[in-house]
Amino acid sequence: MEQNLFPHRMSMEEQSLEEERRLCYVGITRAEQQLFLTYAETRRLHGQENYNAPSCFLSEIPKELMNEVRCNTQISRPVSFANTSMHSTDEDTGLTLGQRVLHSIFGEGTILNFEGQGASTRVQVNFESEGSKWLVLQYAKLEAL
Structure with a gap:
């Protein structure tokens, strides 16, 4: 569907x-x-x-x-884009591709992509109600679910 x-x-x-x-x-x-x-x-x-x-x-x-059920799986291979530095886990935060997270404004979502390193690491999250957004981890204050 x-x-x-x-x-x-x-x-x-x-x-x-x-x-x-x-x-x-x-x-x-x-x-x-x-x-x-x-x-x-x-x-x-x-x-x-x-x-x-x-x-x-x-x-x-x-x-x-409706009764929505989500399984707790992780995406095993990151999507690769040209000119981006990507990895399946952000070493500083422990967040991984495919992980479910909670944002105080956008709600629950799934991590789709990482870009950059350290304080400037950006993460792409597909939020259930807001769609896909790029956030700087330093400011996003994402909570792992």
Whole structure:
């Protein structure tokens, strides 16, 4: 249940989103007792790491019918970008890629990326309610969850 996969990118471009919404509804209504809908926070597709947003169809399901469950896993390989210094753990803070953190303003999120070292280390966090943000660790005061 990820944007660009379900609904597929082509459906969004061709304005045939209603057909995929219908297929989603049919699939949901076939569940008799329970239904598990999943999405990946990161996906390797065609040799590239992708961070697709959860499917827009998930926001159309009433919140009282949903129970979000997250597993405690870590991303084992960092995404590499040109001209950035990246590592899977920040030695000064002990934070790791894929780790869940809490920010006093933005709420809960997942660490996607590190850049730099020491006091100027920046971290990219994908917050549940605010999306992806780059923060300087020295000022962000992130709390590990």
